[in-house]
Amino acid sequence: MSPLLLVLLGLLVLVLLRGRTRRVGEPPLITGWIPYLGKALEFRKDAHAFLEEQRRRHGDVFTVYIKGNYMTFIMNPLMYPNIIKHGRQLDFHKFTNVVAPYTFGYPPVDDVRFPGLGDKISSSFHLLQGSNLTLLTESMMANLMAVFRQDYLNEASDHWRTGLAYDFCTSVMFEATFLTMYGRPPSGWRHPGMGPMKDDFLRFDTMFPLLIAQTPLWLLGNTEATRLKLINHFLPQKMSQWSNRSKFIQQRAETFDQYDTLKDMDKAAHHFAILWAAVGNTAPATFWSMYYLMSHPEALQTVRQEIQDVLNQSGVQICCDRDIVLSRDQLDRLLYLESAINESLRLSTASMNIRVVEEDFHLRLDSERSVAVRKGDIIALYPQSVHMDPEVYEDPQSFRFDRFLVDGRERTDFYKDGQRLKFYLMPFGSGSTMCPGRHFAINEIKQFLCLLLVYFDLDLDHQQRTTLDCSRAGLGILQPTKDVHFRYRLRTATDHHSPPQTTTD
Structure with missing residues (x-):
């Protein structure tokens, strides 16, 4: 033997x-x-x-x-x-x-070397809510618009472009979120090397389930080196040169500077952790919302019309050479869109x-x-056991974009064993430990989809379908088993004033 x-x-x-x-x-x-x-x-x-x-x-x-x-x-x-x-x-x-x-890759916040650090970090999360949420939402809108304008709104209106849906969502959301949270570089508005940084982020994210399980780093190939590259982007001497940082990140940076025992690499690692928290689940959530809407033409038409109606009510003229600004109040009025996002979260969480x-x-x-x-x-x-329970949700495997609406209002009455449930949709945790950035995340997804549906005709390659990758169960939003191809082209002025049509050519 x-x-x-x-x-x-x-x-x-x-x-x-x-x-x-x-x-x-x-x-x-x-x-x-x-x-x-x-x-x-x-x-x-x-x-x-x-x-x-x-x-x-x-x-x-x-x-x-x-x-x-x-x-x-x-x-x-x-x-x-x-x-x-x-x-x-x-x-x-x-x-x-x-x-x-x-x-x-940072030391525990409850270490005796950092008295009170954990409480100060926790207190910073109030800057993701209330009036500060309004400021963050406005900044995200401007940055999303800038990324769309630079990369996707410069083609002839009759020209179809092809792309991979998950890559498309991740690229846009990664850069716009980074700009919103951490600010802009000393010159220009785009940080250099954003593409390679995103690729490193995705490589790290692939290993995230094993890191959460505290798998020894020496078993994870280049993961430690990749993490170090990402952390180096957030060293204090680099971040100090960036302008328009969010109040949230600014307060955290000031908190870290109060601790001489906290090394620069430790501070940078904390900032990197926030980047993952802001993008790691929001990017796949955005993908699934986009994917399900493209897969259901009636839902896409209804949501697009709702967006156009809200903009028209504000006197906004929609055209490709004019930037769109959606306020937090306008986003709150997009009830069909929010229901569609919640339904996507129900299916993918x-x-x-x-x-x-x-x-x-x-x-x-x-x-x-x-x-x-x-x-x-x-x-x-x-x-997920609640989200997929046929007693709570009729035909739970199906995407119903208006599932969370009733009589033009948000629906909140879902039942189990004849009793109304207090917790029926839980993509962001529960109780006092609910994700503090959940409202910002929903607004981000709404903003992305608004720009996408207003400016573009969309056509999913119906020969390609994807499913949920269950290997990340327990960690948030599941990713797709594979990326899917789609087509997009700029909508014309006529499109913006006529009932939307799905593309089949």
């Missing part, structure tokens, strides 16, 4: 001898037989299918051993409110304070809301039931 096989057998025996056993009052325990990995491979292959199978076997609450962690999944959305309101015994930050520094158990206790699930949980375990909500 080979030495390697002996080691593996030894590990298996060790796991079997020392493995965890279910205690009285605890949920059903699913461990698997692979040492350390447990059920990780099955979960990664198709998390939704795996969890639904466990629910059929074990009920709404069960514990799964996945890569060294015992994770208790709560599969009934009627139980979500009780889980989310727990603050003292269930902690979100303990998990992020470990995985984020490892993923992005596979995020996981997690909390770390702070002490052994009985977790109250509802008025009649509780389960025993252990300190150090993870409590997980998996919203």
Whole structure:
């Protein structure tokens, strides 16, 4: 017998001898037989299918051993409110304070060398909301318009151009978001080398699931070198030369400068982490919104007409040589567009809301039931199970652009077991840990789609379809398994004043 096989057998025996056993009052325990990995491979292959199978076997609450962690999944959305309101015994930050520094390459913010840093960083997120959201939205509109004007609005109106939809969305959103957050270079308005930087970003993002899982860097090829290249873009001496930085980034930079113990590379790594947070999920969310609209001509026509109506009501004349400005108030009036985006998020979101158990206790699930949980375990909500539940959403696999509208208003009444759900759509997390940039993200996607639909005729290559890549389940918006070709051309003045027509030639 080979030495390697002996080691593996030894590990298996060790796991079997020392493995965890279910205690009285605890949920059903699913461990698997692979040492350390447990059920990780099955979960990664198709998390939704795996969890639904466990629910059929074990009920709404069960514990799964996945890569060294015992994770208790709560599969009934009627139980979500009780889980989310727990603050003292269930902690979100303990998990992020470990995985984020490892993923992005900065020291933990709760390190004794940086007293108060975590609280100051958290307080900066209010600059993504309220009146500051208005300023960010206006800046994003201007930067999106500039990118579109420079790269895509300089062709003859009858000339079809071809592109890859995911690449198109990523290129535009990456540069416009970068400009909005971090500002413009000393000369001109475009940062040099933005294309190669985006490519490095995508290479890093490919490895993101493995970094979150804290896979040793030496196993990830050039990932550490790629991350270092990206971090170097945000060194303080470089950023100090950029103008029109967002208040959000400006305040964070000022906070970092208060700590002499924080190295320049550490500061830069924090800024890079925000870039990923701003683009990593927003780019694929933009793609899916664009893809589903192009795949459903009636939805595209309705949304395009709504955009044109809102602009016309403001006296805006639409033509290719005139820039469009959509205010935050106008974006809020685009109800069909917002419903279509929410429907795209429902179909493509596979995020996981997690909390770390702070002490052994009985977790109250509802008025009649509780389960025993252990300190150090993870409590997980998996919203995709709600988003794909036919009891909550009729025909859940289908894209219905007006699913979140009723009688011209936003629809918020969705039910499970005859009870109205408080949490029925959860692309941005839940409770106090909801993504602080969620309103900005929705506005970004709206702005991109507005410019795209107003200025261009669009034609998806219907011979090419794509599906969701389930390998990133648990981390946010799923990416497509492959990119898809599409055609686009400038719309004429006549197009802007007549019912939109889909292109089939």
